[in-house]
Amino acid sequence: MTVVNGYEQSDNEKKLDILNLPALEDEAKKIIPTGGYGYIFGGSEDDWTLKQNTLAFEHAQIVPKALSDIEKPDLSTNVFGIDLKTPVMMAPTAAQGLAHAQGEDDTARGVAAVGGLMAQSTYSSTSIADTAAAGNGAPQFFQLYMSKDWSFNESLLDEAKKAGVKAIILTVDATVDGYREQDIINNFQFPIPMANLTKFSEGDGKGKGIADIYASAAQKIGPDDVRRIAEYTDLPVIVKGVQSPEDAMRAIGAGAAGIYVSNHGGRQLNGGPASFDVLESIAKAVNHQVPIIFDSGVRRGSHVFKALAAGADLVAFGRPVIYGLALGGAQGVQSVFEHIDHELEIIMQLAGTKTIEDVKHAPLLHIHYND
Amino acid sequence: MTVVNGYEQSDNEKKLDILNLPALEDEAKKIIPTGGYGYIFGGSEDDWTLKQNTLAFEHAQIVPKALSDIEKPDLSTNVFGIDLKTPVMMAPTAAQGLAHAQGEDDTARGVAAVGGLMAQSTYSSTSIADTAAAGNGAPQFFQLYMSKDWSFNESLLDEAKKAGVKAIILTVDATVDGYREQDIINNFQFPIPMANLTKFSEGDGKGKGIADIYASAAQKIGPDDVRRIAEYTDLPVIVKGVQSPEDAMRAIGAGAAGIYVSNHGGRQLNGGPASFDVLESIAKAVNHQVPIIFDSGVRRGSHVFKALAAGADLVAFGRPVIYGLALGGAQGVQSVFEHIDHELEIIMQLAGTKTIEDVKHAPLLHIHYND
């Protein structure tokens, strides 16, 4: 264990024996300090949207398909021109030092080991360059929380581009922090510095609450910002935090190269729909003009299948990976991806889908169940 | 603590550290005597409508909106020609002396401090004039429980007009008291006099049950009563207790200057719909002919947003304010309003709505969730 500013970071490095990802949460809770755990797992207000995010996958059902003459499903895919061994990617997730001393570096190692895609967060505990190096050539994206200070944005984008990231994910759904009760209950202050913030005039994020951090971020974000970032970086810009066809069209109109359907894991607007429940209408509007990434609530291989069948090209998740990181470092992250891939592979076989492209064309039922 | 007729009234005066309003109820329960608390929080019969009032907000979902180029949402609004700093108003609520020794006077002070709107109840523990004075020039409405004795109604209206109230709220959904089991269980009698009833021939309300109080009230109320009160006072008359488009149209036809959609917080007709579930159809029928006030079940900023988006111009609540009153007097009331405004402001930012007018035009989804 590593103790930083009185905060006990895990330094586990081991493969995990995973029954399922929900069970992993209970294990992780035992080793992540209360404040950090509350920050990671909590949603906003009474967690209604957070809870529905996962329950909403029950709103669609996979149609088993037999006599399909298929075997050995293939999980590889190509999105944004990048070859991936799995359609499941690491969502950009802040402050992974709360879970593990190696933070995002270990996450990058674990994701690379499974041939997946890693997204770094602006609020990473580690620096862009270090985490890119830890990924050892595996594809990475960089997520930007836009600062009010445009020169700071440019310095981050410069560093990301230099580190070789393939795309910029611009988060647009966090122009103010959601009302996160766990952080209030725990009076949570970040004990671990955020490496990228050392260039901020205001400091490095250590000892600040989430509201302080957001205070430096831009509240006012619009289509022009998408254009400006795309022009500045000449990298594809993916707009993250889309929950309606209207927003997707506005983003594409502003030059977005990808749409990231997410409600920030239920951490922002509580009382909005489950992210999965709006995916189909957005995918219909986007109509394959650009790829769609989906996150919020994904815990099972069947969830990944349903999201792909409902219109996603990539499916991201964050919390379960962080739990794996806490429990096993880079190998723990790898175990989490291997587990969800294993569940997905079984579902693909039983649904008669040999490729991710097949999954994207698989039918879903919408029978109403009570729980 | 102040003890009146053996009843222990809080005399707290302090700002409150509020996590959320549902949590406030638990705190308030500890300091309000059982009978008073039962009277305040209880509904009718088995509380089904009471419970659905709050759950019904889950029947609509807010659409997060990004790339909206907005920041610093503005909660101010103008309704009935009155400038308000918040669209959240204090519902007319009886017998606040049950919660605090200063009763409605402290509520009026707290509401004034946030630039909100206060509605006095006929059954106030304090007098119209005193509470108006406590409000110190802030806008107030007066709610009338019509008496069988018309001269008594006139004397109340006279006093209200003299005190400068901006409108009369005529409650029409309480022509008999709902079957309130908490009051029966507690054999509840009002221990605190109701100041406005000292002019009743029957007494001041002290030591009477709710059924006794209502016995003096008119059971027979119709459109002519709306007209009569409007003519007598020459003030806008808002009809409170509307739950159907038909009633709204009947009220407007009788000269109502406003419609107050409410089911009396689930205290009257149990087995009727949640108040929020009928709001949209009423707003459609009213079609902006007069402003709409909404109450029943509001506990979150997201509820306020949803009610405004569904057609309300003002959103009222009562119980949470009473809990704040018990816990902190005028400052407690102020804390409650500041808290719900804070939640609302976050939602407004995340829904891309800069003004209350924007909120009124925001879309709502109606996805069915199981809980």
Next chain:
Amino acid sequence: MTVVNGYEQSDNEKKLDILNLPALEDEAKKIIPTGGYGYIFGGSEDDWTLKQNTLAFEHAQIVPKALSDIEKPDLSTNVFGIDLKTPVMMAPTAAQGLAHAQGEDDTARGVAAVGGLMAQSTYSSTSIADTAAAGNGAPQFFQLYMSKDWSFNESLLDEAKKAGVKAIILTVDATVDGYREQDIINNFQFPIPMANLTKFSEGDGKGKGIADIYASAAQKIGPDDVRRIAEYTDLPVIVKGVQSPEDAMRAIGAGAAGIYVSNHGGRQLNGGPASFDVLESIAKAVNHQVPIIFDSGVRRGSHVFKALAAGADLVAFGRPVIYGLALGGAQGVQSVFEHIDHELEIIMQLAGTKTIEDVKHAPLLHIHYND
């Protein structure tokens, strides 16, 4: 207490202080012996239909109506040419000696005291003549479980007619006994004789299980039986146990003078719909050709209101009356009726309905709630 064949019968005679009827069940459970209580409250199989019977009232909501200019609602009605002071009647219910030493005689006294309508069961603990006499001139119906032995049927009908009953209720939904698990768990045998069965060759019902009792009853019942009974008695025949428009039409075609919508309180076909959920479609088909009686699940004044608004002319209930009988004899029965009438009167006032005829024309909403 009266002990018969080792079975302890209540002999309470007192007014009851009733909070609500569901709470009465808990009280009654304490004084009715286990076997008897299980027989009374239990349904069939896993009680799904029994449970839905009451929950289904949440499938419709009453529309509060204000500005209606009404007061003092009038619960009196006239059905089958009989003047009644309440639209709530006593359902035919077997073996009331299980609950009280005076059995149906006390029930008849209590019902008469409120100006209501009493239905005697074939399987009464008391005789037709005695119970009719106890009713002291108040209106009564006689319910027939048709025997395979037609001469027995005739003797019962003769006795009923002689006793002055106004109509015959022919139960058609019990051609075999439902699978009642409570009776199996308790290995229940009737400890109290059934007075009307003393004329059976097989005995008086004492010491028999429910299956034995039914074994003497006719399994094969058809339209011709309705005709035969109507012709034999020259009394109106009401067909009880109707759950579909088709059955209602078949009954009317066979000369039924009334339709009794009931699923036997969830004691027969488990897995069928809640009785309330089929009422509207049946009422539409019947289209006022004959009156409709409704039962199954009624526990609240709001339930009575909803059933009348959905098409019933009379609303019956059984179990709550039996509980009142156990706890207070004739006065207990009276208290139960007075209580539900009190709840109904409040609902009528708040729904702006002055008469039972108004209630029958009141609108219902059908918003879907989760619980």
Next chain:
Amino acid sequence: MTVVNGYEQSDNEKKLDILNLPALEDEAKKIIPTGGYGYIFGGSEDDWTLKQNTLAFEHAQIVPKALSDIEKPDLSTNVFGIDLKTPVMMAPTAAQGLAHAQGEDDTARGVAAVGGLMAQSTYSSTSIADTAAAGNGAPQFFQLYMSKDWSFNESLLDEAKKAGVKAIILTVDATVDGYREQDIINNFQFPIPMANLTKFSEGDGKGKGIADIYASAAQKIGPDDVRRIAEYTDLPVIVKGVQSPEDAMRAIGAGAAGIYVSNHGGRQLNGGPASFDVLESIAKAVNHQVPIIFDSGVRRGSHVFKALAAGADLVAFGRPVIYGLALGGAQGVQSVFEHIDHELEIIMQLAGTKTIEDVKHAPLLHIHYND
């Protein structure tokens, strides 16, 4: 008790006193060793589909029918040209030695005693010939898990045909094993040999996990396999594991003589619909071209009725029979069938259906209930 490889097998032989089949599960849990019990009752992933399989029967309601002039319902039927005394058959279920020392032989005896239909599983603890002999001339089917080794398939089919089975059930929904968490939790290995696997080159199944067993099975199954088996055996081939009209049509196009609607009791694709919820659409598509067998979730007589009314010609179940086998051997199996037949007979009488053909034409309602 018989102990094999340290595994304690029941050797009970007695009639059972059954209250209902869900209650039987609790009893069986006490005597079946943990690993075996987990294998039998468990589903895949979080058991969502498993749970919905039974709850889904609440999605349809039986219409009680009175005045039907019927009595003594007749449960006999003829399907695939076979006369049966009950429409409830034994589903093919693996490794019944986990529940009882006599395994499938006792099951066959019990099924024969009620005049039902027995389906043997490829993975039986007993041999095809022995179990056929135990059935003593009663009709049996043989279920095939297709091996990658076609000569092995032929040897099994030869043996089955020699043993006189009337049809081959080809399971097509298990081309990979579902993600069964109970088996992982228990680290379950089969302690009892599977008699038919002794011809496998890989061994007899003893000491292997479910994944090992499946590894020998064919993953790639298509329409040609149906044709090949039908041609090879000249027996009717029933395709088991159909959950969509498309699969049913594909199977019939390939020569299937019957469609077996099943989701493998929730043991395979979790996140798919409840089996009952897809039955009607499949039956509509099949349109009586071939008979339909249904299983997954059946626990009550009312479930059997609903499945028949929704389009099934035969209704199968497995787990409850295995529990009866554990508790009472052949007589226990007989008791289970007698019990569900008893429940079914009551439902048939109360629904006014005299024959299984009547049941197949009975209407179902589809009212939405919350639980």
